[in-house]
Amino acid sequence: MMRFAVEEINNSSALLPNVTLGYEIHDTCTEAANLHGTLRALGREGRHDVEVLSAPQRYEPRAVAVIGPDSTQLALTTAAILGVFLVPEISYEASLEMLSTKRFYPSFLRTIPSDGQQVKAIGLLLQRFGWTWVALVGSDNTYGRDGLNALSELLAATDVCVAYRGVIPTTKDAGSPELRKLIQTLVDSRVNVTVVFSNRRNAQPFFEAVVQENITGMVWVGSEDWSLAQTIWQVPGIQNIGSVIGISVEQAEPTMLKRLESWENARERAVSGSAGSTGVGGGNGASSSDGIQLNCTQHCPGCHLLADTPDIYDIQASYNVYSAVYAVAHGLHNLLGCASGVCSKGRVYPWQLLQKIKQVNFSLHKSYISFDANGNIRKGYNIIAWNWRGQSWAFDVVGAFTVNPNRLHIDQSKILWHTKDHQQVPVSVCSWPCAAGEMRLQQNRHRCCFSCVACPAGTFLNRTGQ
Template sequence: MLLLSAIILIWPLHFTGGSICRLQGRPELPQFSKDGDIIIGGIFSFHDNLVNVKPTFNVLPESLKCKDINLREYQFAETMIFAIEEINNTTDILPGVSIGYKIYDDCSSMPLAIRAAMSLVNGQDEQIDPNDACTKSSPVHAIIGQSGSSLSIGVATSIRPFSIPLVSYFATCACLSNRNEYPTFFRTIPSDYYQSRALAQLVKHFGWTWIGTIRSDNDYGHNGMSTFLQAVQEEGVCIEYSESIYRTYPREKFLKVVDVIKQSTAKVIVAFTTFIDMEFLIKELLLQNVTGLQWIGSEAWISIESLATEANYRVLSGSIGVAIPNAVISNLKEFLVNVNLQSSPGNDGLSDFWQNIFGCTLTAQNETQNAKMCTGSEKLSEINNQYTEVSELRITNNVYKAVYAIAHSLHNLYTCTKNSMNRTCEKLTKVEPWQVLYNMKEVNITTRNGENVYFDENGDPSARYELINWQVKENMVKFVTIGIYDASLPRGQQFVMNNRSIVWAGFINKVPMSLCSQSCPPGTRKAVQKGKPVCCYDCIPCAEGEISNVTDSIDCLKCPLEYRSNDQRDQCILKDVEFLSFGEVMGIIPAIFSLTGASLTTSIICIFFYYRNTPIVKANNSELSFLLLFSLSLCFLCSLTFIGQPTGWSCMLRHTSFGITFVLCVSCILGKTIVVLMVFRATKPGNNVMKWFGPSQQRLSVLGLTLIQVFICIFWITFSPPFPSKNMRSYKEKIILECNVGSTLGFYIVLGYIGLLSIICFILSFLARKLPDNFNEAKFITFSMLIFCAVWLAFIPAYISSPGKYTVAVEIFAILASSFGLLFCIFAHKCYIILLKPEKNTKKSVMGKMPTKSI
């Protein structure tokens, strides 16, 4: 009705020839103005609300008054002025032509927005020259505005008959792309048509199929949500509820919306609202401590700094949404902070702004104890607020681009770079708004900060969004870019995400679940949510070893012990059987080392046999040496019994052969150590100790010590022998074939006996290491037993912690390492002298004395 009334009032005055045109009502003066050859109009929401006044209908109502200053809109307006001044000061665009401006405040109100538009279109002269006969053209050639879609729709409809281009920097309603309804409308922000689809793909990307939605009760909210619902339902997502909010609603309506959110089962909420409406909703959510929900936001609020406070983060933690890409505008910061009352003639709108920022008053009658007089010399450079903050220039950059788009359209007219309107280029004496409108369709430029600006057939720019996530960094809420959405790319490549950097609602480290009434496929089971309708359930994958092979299964079935579930959890399959085999690298390498060790030992036996009559062989008790070498070859070969599929015989053989051969080996070394000690004692006068430990006693001691281990092994395999077993506990997806030791006590006694002999041998050899002989074998035995004990001490924790076939591999390694250690430490030096230093293989060298020294 308001729009219709305005048109009825204007129409007869505009087309009545010869009549005198008079201004109806009070003149509406701009907040900011400057003369120029070309005038660009601007309409911004410097205030968010109107002061409530109840008319008495007795007197003429006073002008509507505004409240709740919006600092960000002041930044937008100053950015428009900055861009105009930048163009005026360059010769690249419109040389010799100055651009002026007239900027109005609409207080986020439709009546004031249309009134501002009419003021720009008609001018504010009290009376027009009669000679003009009410045919004077519009004083403005283009208008920049507004922040909201509803306001833009009202203004675009009002100025449509005048063919004045309206360029919006923040109106995103897809309805404004209708060229039949809004032929003069352009914008530097993408349409909600693309934003809605980006949000729908975002919801689908994270697997949310049960969501709630909230929209602003205006054109922006209704049209955007309508497009979103259509897109998201095509993706198979269900909507639990869809509520509307508006900043002028009574509190009871907001409380109703909060109750719906609290009682819902959806954990994800898509909010297609303006930031002002969102502020009112968040206030109620904070009062009722409604937190832990995942918010998905439209660009109208998701990147607004005033919302991103520490208090609001309790509700909006981890929020994700689409935002206009951020930008940098050179020298804008300096321009913003250098604005002041003295240097800005015609900028009456700074008064309210100045008083609000500095907490002072410009009029003496308003001076109070809490509000001092403004000096006008206050410095904005010392202020840190939304106006001076330039780290987030997403929407501000759209204002900057809008000014340059209009300027280039005018530049094309003045320079006649195009054959405008299919006419021959002529020098322009006067530019008409319809000419600017025509050239706006042809604009395709790059601004000074590298932004490409052009409009498609609907007056829309290309759609490119940043996907941002609210995160706390350095004790501040930051907008972190986690991906992009580019509608110009081929389908399927438009949406790119990086999930690893996302912070989720409730400070959890995984994607929140939001599902309801969706069938659970085979491989999952239904889990009813406590206190929720039966149609709302989670689909929980069956655990390892369990399957479900029907849709909407209530329980998962366990697979038999020798079976496991497949990756889809819908079928039981045989488990893989694993053991250390000769056919794999882990089995081949130990086998090669085992055969190599046995071959090397056999070679040393041959060397010793060939040089059996030499002093060095005789001096080292050749009989015990040959027996030791024979036992070492058995030690190397016994490791082969640990490789291959375990059987009853192989399990008994591997443990008993290991125990007996190592006792035989250590017994020989112990005998040699005792011989060394006895020989030293025998060299003292009157000492005849060697008769008690001659060759016969040496053989008997080795035999006796070995027989003890043999009897232990016989008892072990008689009463509780080792046996092959299937280990199905260590791994759920495979079976480990291994040898169970049977009697744990028997196994520990066998190992303990070997360890006891090793410790005795080490102690005796350590005591004999300093005996004053040129060739003291006790030194080499000490080193060999030190390595032997170290290997088996390290074996214990490695054996316990190694899983499956690696346990066997560790045991083989210990056998081979200790065997090689004994072989090299005891026999390497002897072979070196026999083969490479034969001059030392003499009785004199072997029997010679040497000074005592530590090893």
């Protein structure tokens, strides 16, 4: 996606005319590899060391901006280092709220909403359906722990009570005693709604254990990282666990995907043509390694429509990469004075470009790209619901969470619950509301758990729910 975006911009006459973008791509598979790529981006042209000048504002690194990395843990390292030199960094999947702290990460931006917004969306979702007795579980990493902390803090100021809060043990074995103990505690807490704030890697063994323990008829509220993940909805038997309502990053515009498909197909044809011209068979096709002549009109089983294959292509993350590259390009366009039709060839210092990227405001395939004061993209979420049609999995967009101001919209008619008529909203409360003429008598530390007693003679409550 990054290569596609760069080539698309380089072939554009409107954006960055007479300027050609180049790039280096590094595999950040480990912390060491991530650090190497970061330091290489900071190195000056023709040198491999990072030279700190007496005037940092005149520092010219080999890369004017960095896209990525994807994970929160790696982004924390990169953002801290690049922030010293004010090199713009735009991550496409690091959603940790801490990265919004400009004091520590002054040059960090992102094209995925921060977890702070996701927590607000989940809180409003729970209140929208009247779920006041819930459990929270999260992955044992920065993403999960910070999400649980923020959600617990937010719910403490609402009428939603957290019956249980736990951490998914880091294990690949669904049969581990720690995982089974966690699930048994969920059952004992008598909740019908569980929020799973986890990455997909930890969510997979968790749901495998849920299926093995035969947990059915529950509502699962999913965070954006796993709510549409293939590894989760392909867990055998998962269609029986109940209803799944998830938070999802807004989907990419189909027009962009079609252009990407055309670009990919053109590249494949170019490779095939090159192979055909040197192949044994000659002609219009290419020869495979076993000598079979390939005809370009034959069906290619490995070629799929990207929009229809979320299992092999992460549409959400890719669109965030696409947006990040365009944000850098628009920042450069403004910095180099390209509005006149001819870009200047002056020096580009990172801090200058950072200022311009923070100010970008442009449309990209029906989406508007801009950043707030903390470098967070002004973008909300889709609310999705899993939909099992027979044995096949699908999802429906049933609502949206928008920012500035924060609002949640749900079209309840689109949700097929696991209840008998598929329309009745599941209930998750510790105690049923008291009737008229009754008052609450608290049972334990949870304000949601109480018994109802008659009001003393000659008295009344002037407010409901007391």
